[in-house]
Amino acid sequence: xxxxxxxxxxxxxxxxxxxxxxxxxxxxxxxxxxxxxxxxxxxxxxxxxxxxxxxxxxxxxxxxxxxxxxxxxxxxxxxxxxxxxxxxxxxxxxxxxxxxxxxxxxxxxxxxxxxxxxxxxxxxxxxxxxxxxxxxxxxxxxxxxxxxxxxxxxxxxxxxxxxxxxxxxxxxxxxxxxxxxxxxxxxxxxxxxxxxxxxxxxxxxxxxxxxxxxxxxxxxxxxxxxxxxxxxxxxxxxxxxxxxxxxxxxxxxxxxxxxxxxxxxxxxxxxxx
Amino acid sequence: xxxxxxxxxxxxxxxxxxxxxxxxxxxxxxxxxxxxxxxxxxxxxxxxxxxxxxxxxxxxxxxxxxxxxxxxxxxxxxxxxxxxxxxxxxxxxxxxxxxxxxxxxxxxxxxxxxxxxxxxxxxxxxxxxxxxxxxxxxxxxxxxxxxxxxxxxxxxxxxxxxxxxxxxxxxxxxxxxxxxxxxxxxxxxxxxxxxxxxxxxxxxxxxxxxxxxxxxxxxxxxxxxxxxxxxxxxxxxxxxxxxxxxxxxxxxxxxxxxxxxxxxxxxxxxxxx
Numbered sequence: 001x002x003x004x005x006x007x008x009x010x011x012x013x014x015x016x017x018x019x020x021x022x023x024x025x026x027x028x029x030x031x032x033x034x035x036x037x038x039x040x041x042x043x044x045x046x047x048x049x050x051x052x053x054x055x056x057x058x059x060x061x062x063x064x065x066x067x068x069x070x071x072x073x074x075x076x077x078x079x080x081x082x083x084x085x086x087x088x089x090x091x092x093x094x095x096x097x098x099x100x101x102x103x104x105x106x107x108x109x110x111x112x113x114x115x116x117x118x119x120x121x122x123x124x125x126x127x128x129x130x131x132x133x134x135x136x137x138x139x140x141x142x143x144x145x146x147x148x149x150x151x152x153x154x155x156x157x158x159x160x161x162x163x164x165x166x167x168x169x170x171x172x173x174x175x176x177x178x179x180x181x182x183x184x185x186x187x188x189x190x191x192x193x194x195x196x197x198x199x200x201x202x203x204x205x206x207x208x209x210x211x212x213x214x215x216x217x218x219x220x221x222x223x224x225x226x227x228x229x230x231x232x233x234x235x236x237x238x239x240x241x242x243x244x245x246x247x248x249x250x251x252x253x254x255x256x257x258x259x260x261x262x263x264x265x266x267x268x269x270x271x272x273x
Numbered sequence: 274x275x276x277x278x279x280x281x282x283x284x285x286x287x288x289x290x291x292x293x294x295x296x297x298x299x300x301x302x303x304x305x306x307x308x309x310x311x312x313x314x315x316x317x318x319x320x321x322x323x324x325x326x327x328x329x330x331x332x333x334x335x336x337x338x339x340x341x342x343x344x345x346x347x348x349x350x351x352x353x354x355x356x357x358x359x360x361x362x363x364x365x366x367x368x369x370x371x372x373x374x375x376x377x378x379x380x381x382x383x384x385x386x387x388x389x390x391x392x393x394x395x396x397x398x399x400x401x402x403x404x405x406x407x408x409x410x411x412x413x414x415x416x417x418x419x420x421x422x423x424x425x426x427x428x429x430x431x432x433x434x435x436x437x438x439x440x441x442x443x444x445x446x447x448x449x450x451x452x453x454x455x456x457x458x459x460x461x462x463x464x465x466x467x468x469x470x471x472x473x474x475x476x477x478x479x480x481x482x483x484x485x486x487x488x489x490x491x492x493x494x495x496x497x498x499x500x501x502x503x504x505x506x507x508x509x510x511x512x513x514x515x516x517x518x519x520x521x522x523x524x525x526x527x528x529x530x531x532x533x534x535x536x537x538x539x540x541x542x543x544x545x546x
Binding site: 004012013014015016018019020022023024025026027028029030031035037039040064066070072086088090091093094095097098099101102104106107108109114115122126129133160161164165168169253254255256257260261263264270273 | 277285286287288289291292293295296297298299300301302303304308310312313337339343345359361363364366367368370371372374375377379380381382387388395399402406433434437438441442526527528529530533534536537543546
């Protein structure tokens with residue numbers, strides 16, 4: 001089957017269009033796609049340029065491309081709507097439904113979703129990100145009292161990406177502390193962690209997967225050996241069980257899934273809303 | 274006006290539902306909202322629990338709440354559809370349109386969008402994130418040849434959050450190099466940066482905003498003073514102009530907007546698609 005072209009067109013960053021489009025397209029895993037991103041289409045002139053591009057493609061391939069659009073301005077929206085394409089307008093129908101239900105007119109404003117204005121949650125997300133960087137990997141113990149959650153786990157079990165995601169998306173202050181067996185360290189809770197016991201959450205992972213990740217980073221070292229990974233993970237699981245700390249297996253879960261599970265299980269307050 | 278309750282219900286992480294819902298709701302800035310997230314509703318039993326919760330709320334407040342749903346499984350979708358609520362199904366209509374246009378049945382699979390399976394882009398995003406952490410703030414010069422883009426700018430102008438966003442969302446290998454006037458450093462390009470000139474992109478910011486950010490971090494220091502911020506930013510702009518390096522003003526732009534602009538202006542290849 002030839003490549004199907006999909007455009008993501010927005011008068012803002014196009015992040016919502018890309019996210020929604022991606023989710024919808026994953027339901028069609030057999031379709032081979034060419035994805036074209038056209039963000040910041042915020043003037044009629046830019047809209048006309050895109051429409052010309054789409055029409056030329058449509059005529060050349062004799063197939064209408066798909067457009068995922070999130071356009072607030074009605075003039076630009078109508079211009080894009082005149083393309084020789086299948087337009088999936090991700091905003092308009094839902095905005096009309098909300099407007100009708102709430103008996104309120106929408107107040108069109110381009111780029112509000114991912115911009116700075118009217119976005120009081122933005123600063124807290126950046127602040128949370130800086131917090132995570134300041135406390136990453138065992139730094140900044142003195143900042144633990146300010147944490148919403150402190151992830152613990154062996155080195156390379158996914159703590160840092162998860163903390164960064166929690167911070168950037170949910171505005172959650174996430175620290176992490178890594179266990180290793182480098183110096184025969186006994187796997188126990190430091191006083192600084194014991195003092196924050198209710199905030200602790202563990203990550204585990206399969207020894208085979210950890211071995212693979214560590215091997216990429218430091219091939220042929222004792223640190224990356226399967227035996228060492230097995231040993232550390234056993235000690236980690238013993239610690240989590242002994243101390244009754246909730247944990248999740250990161251082996252077959254994405255950072256998005258792990259983060260969402262932590263927020264739900266720990267009852268954390270999202271600051272991005 | 275009383276709080277309007279909005280539910281985000283998904284059989285996966287609910288990240289798409291939250292992102293789309295957020296974008297739509299920003300068009301109604303005057304509505305006061307209570308947002309409820311219900312991810313991982315992946316069994317009929319969990320669906321019934323949520324429906325009971327929604328119906329109880331609906332009866333108590335005598336107003337139907339809004340549900341933003343992204344549910345793939347048809348049985349669960351229908352169960353949620355029986356709520357006493359206004360259901361905005363973000364997936365179903367669009368999937369039907371795509372299915373019709375492509376003459377292909379959708380292949381329903383929960384959680385594919387933000388999961389690990391069928392997600393070859395996941396590993397590259399995590400790898401890019403590790404790359405950014407290894408090269409953050411002037412570390413890892415020897416890794417610059419592997420960069421897709423190298424951000425340069427004065428300390429605290431937004432380089433690190435932008436790099437992390439580029440890595441996590443777009444799978445772009447983004448390094449950054451900070452200029453400061455700490456030791457009377459002359460603002461010029463290091464040989465390591467000159468060798469990667471086509472990858473350089475500058476961030477600038479208003480002196481007042483930089484002063485504010487630095488003051489939060491290190492109050493009453495010479496580093497945070499307005500005079501020092503003005504001086505450094507003048508030297509930074511001179512460098513960018515002299516070396517003809519493209520740049521953007523980060524003062525009134527979010528990390529999402531800055532990142533999208535960089536990808537577009539530099540013609541970077543997104544690896545998340």
